[in-house]
Amino acid sequence: MMMISLLRAGSLLAAILLGVSSLAAQAPTSTSPSLDSRMRAEIAPFKGKVFLYAKNLDTGQTYSFNGDERVRTASTIKVAVMIEAFARVSEGRAKWTDELVLTKAARYGGSGILPELSDGLRLTLQDAVRLMMILSDNTATNLVLDYLTTDAVNDRMNSLGFKATRIMRRVGGGG
Numbered sequence: 595m596m597m598i599s600l601l602r603a604g605s606l607l608a609a610i611l612l613g614v615s616s617l618a619a620q621a622p623t624s625t626s627p628s629l630d631s632r633m634r635a636e637i638a639p640f641k642g643k644v645f646l647y648a649k650n651l652d653t654g655q656t657y658s659f660n661g662d663e664r665v666r667t668a669s670t671i672k673v674a675v676m677i678e679a680f681a682r683v684s685e686g687r688a689k690w691t692d693e694l695v696l697t698k699a700a701r702y703g704g705s706g707i708l709p710e711l712s713d714g715l716r717l718t719l720q721d722a723v724r725l726m727m728i729l730s731d732n733t734a735t736n737l738v739l740d741y742l743t744t745d746a747v748n749d750r751m752n753s754l755g756f757k758a759t760r761i762m763r764r765v766g767g768g769g
Contacts, residue, residue: 633659664758669705669730671761678742678750679723690720694737702766706731732765739764 637644637659647661682688696708696715703709706729717725717734719741725734739747744761751759 629657630659633657667759667761671759672726672730672735674747674751674756674759674761675735675738675742676723676727677754678747679719679738681750682742682746683719688719688741690718692719692741693717694719694722694741696733696737700733700736700740702732702736702764704732704765705729706733708733708737736764736766 633646643665644659645661645663645665646657646659648658649656679688683690694717696711696713696717698713701709706725708715708725708731717737719738722734722737722741725731726738739761744763747761751757
């Protein structure tokens, strides 16, 4: 059942990407009716809520299905955390070799390998970001957030025009 859902989600994502990329020859402000009908056909059998937004960066063409609705970010907020890390390194305010130390306070289950490793483990910022993105490691996310701060991530999102994208707390911080 889970595999079928993952396959459907993968098919839907592929359809969005193919559909939006195929709109390159169309006007940047119109949404293709065929793309919309294809998306709605894929979404219809899904039992949950669906929120989609895609943009072709070459043409400016967009597709949205409930795209302006506020939703919980779940692990997608890790992309914002990664952006802040890359920006800090680019600006010279951090180095990929900066050291982060695993502590009990940073540990949080759910996904990743770090909760299984010993306190005192030393990781570079780069390794922690890699674990956060590749394994969706929640503990790595907390280590990176402890280093960067949630306020800095939110400020970066503001500066990039993502005023409604917010990280409210560390992973597992409640709420």
